[in-house]
Amino acid sequence: MMKVLQVKHLQKVFFPGTDNERHILKNINLQVEEGDFISVIGNNGAGKSTLLNTIAGTLQADAGEIDLVDHDVSKKSVAYRSRFMSRVFQDPKMGTAGDLTVMQNLILAQDHQHTVNLKWYQKKNDIPQYQELLKTLNMGLENFLDTQVKYLSGGQRQALSLLMATLSKPKLLLLDEHTAALDPKTSHEVMKITDDMVQKKHLTTMMITHKMSDALKYGNRLVMVQDGQIKLDVRGVQKNNLDKEQLLAAFE
Amino acid sequence: MLISSLGQGLLWAPLAIGVFITFRILDIxxxxxxxxxxxxxxxAVSLMLKGQSAITAAVVGFLAGCLAGLVTGILDTKFRIPSLLAGILTMTGLYSINMHIMGKSNVPLLDQKVLTEYLPAGWNLEIQTIILGLIVTVIVVTLLYLMFKTRLGLSLMATGNNKEMSSANxxxxxxxxxxxxxxxxxxxxxxxxxIAQSNGYADIGMGIGTIVIGLASVLVGEIFLRGxxxxxxxxAMVVGAIVYRLLLTVAxxxxxxxxxxxxLSAIILVIVICVPIIQxxxxTKRQLKKYLAQMEEQDDESITSEASTKGLLSRD
Known part of the structure; x- marks a missing residue:
């Protein structure tokens, strides 16, 4: 099995040398294999988001190595890493450009590599193809190709972010509590779309969630981060046999 | 009066468009x-005094501006200096550089051929200025319009709108x-x-207040043309620059x-910032009143009165 992501001896310390010094990631080691769908859980401040941000490159690792598809990217920019990965943020406003139209957002998301060139970005012939893509979301967005994204609802924006994140055929998909800002019903719908997409496109995925039930229900692997370390890492049958009580007990 | 503000406004239009790019597209x-x-x-004036053509002078002037932008851009992005301060630093540094280029605070053109003189001599100066302004404006607007249709332009717009999302893509x-x-x-x-060619001189103080002129033109333009x-x-930026000149001429x-x-420029800017907000x-207030009135008509009277007493009494 190919390793999509290898995190080796990762360290992250905030405010070193001050009274507020906090060692957030303590020698984290993690291997993500092709096809993994990992739910990442943990307390607030345990380091889940820091881990995801360090993998995505918005935070630099203080020590250790991050290998993406067999090469070290730990010193590379967010833009470079995005050639291999996509990300959906917690805040629906973060993942889309509100002043741009739905179509412009989709075009931006499609190619993470050739972002600066003098070719027309919008071609008339591509419209049906984008409409087909939007239809898969079942939210009626196919009729709003030319609408600025800021006029969409939170749920629509998040579903769009999710679709956008899959367009560049990423080797790794990062979901950062992407349903947390939505109401229960919408959150449920977006989670279902997520699962469908991940299954259909065989996306290797890391999903941070605070919902124990989602963590248990979705994915083939569950990782629990506690106090900057990985406390639990189960997959397959072992994961399926896990229940809420056991998980809560592990939190203690 | 109208004719002269039209010509002058067109010469000021590239300024409005320049300010639009940083202020509206990049949000800086x-x-x-x-x-x-x-x-x-x-x-431009120095080059022309050294014998270069007016066209070369204008093009090199454009490139010089790009260089100034490059400095501010590096200060902002690579040195992480807040954009407002980065601009102030470059602006202050440029004062000395401009003094060195000109040698003194005001340098007049002598009998050098300016851009308007490339146009038929039979036309009067005001018409020449308008035609020159139109040619320049059409070139600038067309180039930018085409640029914004490319992937480069889309990336530029996205960066100004949402930096995190852009780098993640x-x-x-x-x-x-x-x-x-x-x-x-x-x-x-x-x-x-x-403007230096039109005035017939370059002056060290001619930059004072240009940011206010630029911003006012942007906002005036947006009042007239929305979309x-x-x-x-x-x-809209071109319209803004012309209307703004007209306002000054009237004053x-x-x-x-x-x-x-x-x-006066400062006051105009304050007004054009405040007017859309007040409007x-x-x-909104009028729409809200209308909406609430409609709701009241639909509601049963007793329910509304009950709700209002409850509202009065409740302490939350």
């Missing part, structure tokens, strides 16, 4: 303007911001070069001395 108030405008003028946002600063200040310096189509927005006609034009507030 860039004070480099106050330095790059006289920079373009100083370069592979865009080198620092590069885009620097590029934005560069073309913005290029057009501002071009405007400076045109999120990029061509409409660019044309001068009313007898304001030239020294008071700066405070919006009044409109």
């Amino acid at each position: 108030p860039d004070l480099t303007t106050e330095g790059s405008f006289p920079f373009g003028a100083a370069i 592979g865009i080198n946002t620092d590069g885009m911001i620097i590029f934005g600063y560069m073309i913005s200040n290029g057009f501002i310096a071009l405007s400076g070069a045109l 999120h189509n990029i061509l409409t927005r660019l044309i 001068m006609g009313l007898g304001f001395p030239p020294d008071d034009l700066k405070i 919006n507030r009044i409109r």
Whole structure:
């Protein structure tokens, strides 16, 4: 099995040398294999988001190595890493450009590599193809190709972010509590779309969630981060046999 | 009066467009303007005095502005200096550079051939200015319109709108911001070069207040022409620059001395910032009143009165 992501001896310390010094990631080691769908859980401040941000490159690792598809990217920019990965943020406003139209957002998301060139970005012939893509979301967005994204609802924006994140055929998909800002019903719908997409496109995925039930229900692997370390890492049958009580007990 | 403001406005249009790129597309108030405008003028006039053609002078003036933008862009993105301060630093530095280029604080053109003189001599100066202004404006607007239709333009717009999202989608946002600063200040310096040729001199103080003029033109333009189509927005900037010139000419006609034009510019800017906000507030209030009145008609009277007493008594 190919390793999509290898995190080796990762360290992250905030405010070193001050009274507020906090060692957030303590020698984290993690291997993500092709096809993994990992739910990442943990307390607030345990380091889940820091881990995801360090993998995505918005935070630099203080020590250790991050290998993406067999090469070290730990010193590379967010833009470079995005050639291999996509990300959906917690805040629906973060993942889309509100002043741009739905179509412009989709075009931006499609190619993470050739972002600066003098070719027309919008071609008339591509419209049906984008409409087909939007239809898969079942939210009626196919009729709003030319609408600025800021006029969409939170749920629509998040579903769009999710679709956008899959367009560049990423080797790794990062979901950062992407349903947390939505109401229960919408959150449920977006989670279902997520699962469908991940299954259909065989996306290797890391999903941070605070919902124990989602963590248990979705994915083939569950990782629990506690106090900057990985406390639990189960997959397959072992994961399926896990229940809420056991998980809560592990939190203690 | 109308004719002369039209011509002058068109020469100021590249400034409005330059300010639009940083202020509206990148969402950055860039004070480099106050330095790059006289920079373009100083370069153009010096080159012409050295025997270069007016066209070369204008083009080099544009490139000089790009250089000024590059400096501010690097200060902002690579050195992480807040954009407002980065602009002030470049602007301040440019003052000395402009003095070095010009040698003294005011340099007049002698009998050098200016751009308007490339046009048929039979036309009078005001018509020549308008035609020159139109040619330049059409070139600038067309180039920018085409640029915004390319993937480069889309990446630039996305960067200004949402930096996190843009870098997560592979865009080198620092590069885009620097590029934005560069073309913005290029057009501002071009405007400076045109105005210097039109005035017949470059002056060290001609940059003072240009950011206010630029912002006022942007906002005036947006009051007259609204829309999120990029061509409409660019044309709105040209309209803004012309209307703004007209406002100044009217004020001068009313007898304001030239020294008071700066405070007048500032007051105009305050007004054009406040008017849309107040307009919006009044409109919202009126709509709300109408909506609530409709709701009241639909509701049963007893329920509304009950609700209102409850509202009065409740302490939450």
